Amino acid sequence: MPAQKYILLLLFVLIGRKAFSQNDIHSIYTLDPKNHYHDLADYTSVFTYAGNKPDDSIVISGKLNDSFKPLALLREKPQAYHTYWLRFSFIATDSINNWWLMLRDSTSSQGYQTQNCYVDVYFTDSLSQIITHERTGSFVPRSRKSVKKIPGLDRVLFSAIPGKMQTVYVKIYNEFDIADISIIPELRDQSLSLPRPQMGQMLYMLIGITGIFTILSFFFFFFVRERSYLFFGIYTFCLSQHYLILHPDIPFIDWYIPEHPWLSVPLFNLLALHSFIFFLWFGNSFVNLASLSKTTHKALKWFLITWSILTCIEFILMSVTHRFILSDYIVYLCMPVMLFFIVRFAFFKNVLARFYVAGAIWLIIFTVLGFLNNMAFSLPFNPWPIGQGGQLIIFSVGLAYKIRLNEKARAEGERIKQMDDIKSKFFANISHEFRTPLTLIQGPLKQIEETIQHKEGNASVEVPARHLKTMRRNTDRLLELVNQLLDLSKLDSGKMNLQVAKGDVLQLLKALSYSFESMAERKQIHYHVHYPDTTVIGYYDKDKLEKIFTNLLSNAFKYTPEKGTVAVNIEADDKRLRFYVEDSGPGIGKKELDKIFDRFYQVEGTEDKGSGIGLALVKELTELYRGQVSVSSEPGKGSRFKISLPIERNAFKEEELVTRDVETTTATTPSYIEEKAFVSINNKVTRTDLPLLLIVEDNAELRQFIKECLQTNYQLLEAADGSKGLAMAIEQIPDLIISDVMMPLMDGFAMAEKIKKDERTSHIPVILLTAKAGQQHKIEGLETGADDYLTKPFDAKELLVRIQNLIDQRKLLRKKFAGNIQLKPSEVTAKSIDEIFLSNVMNAIEQNMDEDEFGVEELAKECAMSRSQLHRKLVALIDKSPSDLIRQTRLLRAKELLEKKAATPSEVAFKVGFNSHTYFSKCFKEEFGISPSEV
Numbered sequence: 001m002p003a004q005k006y007i008l009l010l011l012f013v014l015i016g017r018k019a020f021s022q023n024d025i026h027s028i029y030t031l032d033p034k035n036h037y038h039d040l041a042d043y044t045s046v047f048t049y050a051g052n053k054p055d056d057s058i059v060i061s062g063k064l065n066d067s068f069k070p071l072a073l074l075r076e077k078p079q080a081y082h083t084y085w086l087r088f089s090f091i092a093t094d095s096i097n098n099w100w101l102m103l104r105d106s107t108s109s110q111g112y113q114t115q116n117c118y119v120d121v122y123f124t125d126s127l128s129q130i131i132t133h134e135r136t137g138s139f140v141p142r143s144r145k146s147v148k149k150i151p152g153l154d155r156v157l158f159s160a161i162p163g164k165m166q167t168v169y170v171k172i173y174n175e176f177d178i179a180d181i182s183i184i185p186e187l188r189d190q191s192l193s194l195p196r197p198q199m200g201q202m203l204y205m206l207i208g209i210t211g212i213f214t215i216l217s218f219f220f221f222f223f224v225r226e227r228s229y230l231f232f233g234i235y236t237f238c239l240s241q242h243y244l245i246l247h248p249d250i251p252f253i254d255w256y257i258p259e260h261p262w263l264s265v266p267l268f269n270l271l272a273l274h275s276f277i278f279f280l281w282f283g284n285s286f287v288n289l290a291s292l293s294k295t296t297h298k299a300l301k302w303f304l305i306t307w308s309i310l311t312c313i314e315f316i317l318m319s320v321t322h323r324f325i326l327s328d329y330i331v332y333l334c335m336p337v338m339l340f341f342i343v344r345f346a347f348f349k350n351v352l353a354r355f356y357v358a359g360a361i362w363l364i365i366f367t368v369l370g371f372l373n374n375m376a377f378s379l380p381f382n383p384w385p386i387g388q389g390g391q392l393i394i395f396s397v398g399l400a401y402k403i404r405l406n407e408k409a410r411a412e413g414e415r416i417k418q419m420d421d422i423k424s425k426f427f428a429n430i431s432h433e434f435r436t437p438l439t440l441i442q443g444p445l446k447q448i449e450e451t452i453q454h455k456e457g458n459a460s461v462e463v464p465a466r467h468l469k470t471m472r473r474n475t476d477r478l479l480e481l482v483n484q485l486l487d488l489s490k491l492d493s494g495k496m497n498l499q500v501a502k503g504d505v506l507q508l509l510k511a512l513s514y515s516f517e518s519m520a521e522r523k524q525i526h527y528h529v530h531y532p533d534t535t536v537i538g539y540y541d542k543d544k545l546e547k548i549f550t551n552l553l554s555n556a557f558k559y560t561p562e563k564g565t566v567a568v569n570i571e572a573d574d575k576r577l578r579f580y581v582e583d584s585g586p587g588i589g590k591k592e593l594d595k596i597f598d599r600f601y602q603v604e605g606t607e608d609k610g611s612g613i614g615l616a617l618v619k620e621l622t623e624l625y626r627g628q629v630s631v632s633s634e635p636g637k638g639s640r641f642k643i644s645l646p647i648e649r650n651a652f653k654e655e656e657l658v659t660r661d662v663e664t665t666t667a668t669t670p671s672y673i674e675e676k677a678f679v680s681i682n683n684k685v686t687r688t689d690l691p692l693l694l695i696v697e698d699n700a701e702l703r704q705f706i707k708e709c710l711q712t713n714y715q716l717l718e719a720a721d722g723s724k725g726l727a728m729a730i731e732q733i734p735d736l737i738i739s740d741v742m743m744p745l746m747d748g749f750a751m752a753e754k755i756k757k758d759e760r761t762s763h764i765p766v767i768l769l770t771a772k773a774g775q776q777h778k779i780e781g782l783e784t785g786a787d788d789y790l791t792k793p794f795d796a797k798e799l800l801v802r803i804q805n806l807i808d809q810r811k812l813l814r815k816k817f818a819g820n821i822q823l824k825p826s827e828v829t830a831k832s833i834d835e836i837f838l839s840n841v842m843n844a845i846e847q848n849m850d851e852d853e854f855g856v857e858e859l860a861k862e863c864a865m866s867r868s869q870l871h872r873k874l875v876a877l878i879d880k881s882p883s884d885l886i887r888q889t890r891l892l893r894a895k896e897l898l899e900k901k902a903a904t905p906s907e908v909a910f911k912v913g914f915n916s917h918t919y920f921s922k923c924f925k926e927e928f929g930i931s932p933s934e935v
């Protein structure tokens with residue numbers, strides 16, 4: 001009967017199982033120490049249940065021995081929150097000292113991969129008495145472990161006496177799901193080397209590499225100040241630390257995890273999740289998300305903050321309960337959102353975003369492969385290190401690229417700023433360039449206008465020829481400037497084209513060279529021109545060649561001082577034209593040599609001489625011409641500019657050729673160069689009763705023009721630069737100074753400041769003339785002590801009015817000072833330099849009151865001035881000559897003494913330095929209207 005058969009079979013199985021389990025009499029293992037390694041899998045029985053009860057003592061007492069079954073019958077994988085009791089007995093054949101009892105993992109091929117959370121090992125004797133109780137396990141604080149040294153292996157020490165049986169109970173309990181639970185006991189001699197956890201090798205490498213990246217990232221953040229490095233550093237830190245926590249034998253982790261083992265899993269969770277969070281923070285800052293999409297940036301920010309807060313809450317909950325509470329929800333919720341953001345990044349058309357997405361995709365691919373490898377599909381390579389290492393490399397390259405981009409942007413920013421600086425400097429200078437000729441045109445025009453003020457509309461006037469010339473020269477200068485500027489802008493817009501034609505190129509250059517001869521003569525410059533003795537027929541662009549050549553030559557003349565040398569050397573063959581322009585001028589410093597061809601660049605101190613366009617034009621025109629320009633120069637010795645230009649037909653494109661032959665017209669230098677007025681300085685003072693004015697202006701024409709405006713009302717002195725002006729002011733003590741601001745050697749500001757600080761000249765009013773119209777400059781001028789300020793082009797009448805005003809003001813001041821002295825000779829309160837000067841003068845007189853020898857010469861000496869300087873200064877300040885002042889002071893003191901009745905008139909006369917009583921009486925009467933005895 002089949003039914004019976006089945007019942008029998010079932011019975012057989014049941015009985016068989018029962019019999020088998022009963023037959024599993026605990027067999028005793030014989031431990032022969034000659035053999036250093038003993039696997040006890042087959043001699044161990046196991047008793048398992050959920051939870052962590054009953055008490056250990058009950059199990060060890062042997063009361064539950066029946067519940068143990070052979071370890072080999074344990075089919076299911078060991079789980080967390082279950083207790084596994086192992087039991088085996090052994091008798092040693094020889095004495096054993098400090099051997100290891102270790103636990104190995106049954107299921108994984110990796111053997112000693114992980115530690116259990118809690119392991120208690122009881123060695124008992126045949127009477128179930130405990131011999132030793134040892135503890136190990138990753139959650140057991142180090143101080144409670146029998147083996148304090150870690151690597152992550154479950155092991156305890158034991159010893160045995162020969163012939164004595166020991167029964168060993170091992171209790172294993174795990175909180176948290178750890179990958180593999182080790183439950184196979186083995187005994188081994190300490191002399192055997194410990195098996196290293198296999199997975200460890202790779203992990204150590206990863207930890208090492210990630211750690212290095214962390215350090216480097218923080219280092220770079222510190223020095224480069226690029227925030228993405230900071231986030232990348234935190235990301236790699238979380239990554240390396242969360243690996244580390246699995247391996248508490250590494251020094252850093254060793255300091256806090258072993259004694260606080262409960263921390264490790266919550267911390268692992270916290271760091272693992274934050275590595276994701278900071279991976280996204282890194283992306284946000286790396287691609288500069290805020291600049292790509294404000295909404296995505298905002299959304300990502302809030303998402304990451306929320307994620308981070310949730311993860312921290314989970315950390316606290318886990319630490320308290322030793323269970324995962326929110327982790328699953330966090331992962332299920334946040335991972336898809338994270339993927340969404342990575343996909344969003346992929347849609348930005350931005351190189352950095354692409355880098356980031358590439359790194360992220362790499363990481364995702366190898367993480368998936370890694371999980372597959374861990375689960376079942378064993379791959380021929382380990383995907384984890386490739387994934388980690390690869391992303392680190394991709395992001396490092398990305399970061400380096402970003403730094404380069406930043407550098408570029410910064411350099412560009414700096415370049416723009418520099419360009420702006422140069423431009424604004426240029427505008428200030430160019431306005432000066434414009435304003436000076438404009439003044440010189442406007443001035444004569446106004447004068448003409450005044451002469452026809454009362455005449456009919458169509459009345460004709462006579463204009464002095466020199467005025468017409470001045471105006472013409474200055475309109476030419478303006479036109480030249482405007483043309484240069486237009487050339488530059490044409491070059492910029494690409495509208496400047498070559499227009500070459502066939503002709504005798506040498507003839508043109510010769511003509512141009514000769515046109516500078518009169519200039520050489522006027523400046524007394526040795527001027528040599530060398531050229532081949534043939535005709536050179538070639539293709540050339542007359543306009544550009546002329547501009548290049550005259551610009552170089554006029555620079556040479558402009559910068560070479562009188563009696564210097566300028567030489568032009570022209571060479572030519574069939575293919576090329578070369579010329580050198582050499583001068584013995586001041587030369588150009590090495591640092592400046594690179595820059596003189598930049599637009600608007602001017603060597604410091606030469607700003608007044610040009611606009612900084614000439615050489616830029618030369619260079620850009622030469623480049624357009626497909627030629628070369630070079631310069632060699634040594635400060636103090638001179639400069640040499642060399643130009644090489646093609647003149648053969650093949651060098652030019654078809655459209656650059658002009659059919660008409662170039663007629664070589666006799667070239668002339670620009671009129672402003674040719675005729676620049678070299679008006680000599682004439683400082684002869686004729687009418688001495690008029691106020692003395694000093695004009696300091698480097699532009700000879702403008703100086704001349706100012707002179708013409710003022711010469712009827714004033715005596716005039718002239719100086720061509722600030723330092724000469726200052727010297728002349730000190731020497732001559734003029735009544736007023738009119739000075740330009742932009743001048744060579746010393747500008748107007750510096751001169752005014754020096755004048756105001758010098759005791760000899762401090763009283764002299766200064767009017768500054770400038771092209772810089774800005775308020776800032778005005779303030780700068782007034783701060784340095786200038787008394788007034790006029791912007792070019794100025795009105796001659798206005799200048800006259802201002803001069804008169806200042807001179808009138810001085811008169812008032814003089815009265816004030818003079819009054820002061822009369823009232824209290826010894827108490828002139830010192831405030832300004834002038835007042836200090838006066839009080840010094842008064843003190844000097846008072847101290848020498850009784851010296852009849854003390855006169856003007858001595859007073860001048862005491863004041864460290866010459867007689868005439870002192871004279872002019874005192875007259876300017878108090879309208880009194882030094883001798884008058886000395887006499888008056890003496891008499892005032894005499895009057896004071898007489899009023900006090902301190903002495904007889906003849907004694908007083910002697911006291912105040914009069915050695916003749918009659919002379920004293922005479923002077924006293926003159927001054928006060930009464931004789932000394934009447935006081």
Ligand code: ADP
Binds near residue numbers: 583585587603604
């Ligand atoms: P600028 O119109 O101011 O002369 P350039 O472009 O012609 O402008 O020259 C630029 C700078 O180069 C000038 O400020 C000047 O200092 C310097 N430089 C040009 N040529 C010479 C030269 N032959 N000798 C000395 N310095 C020169």
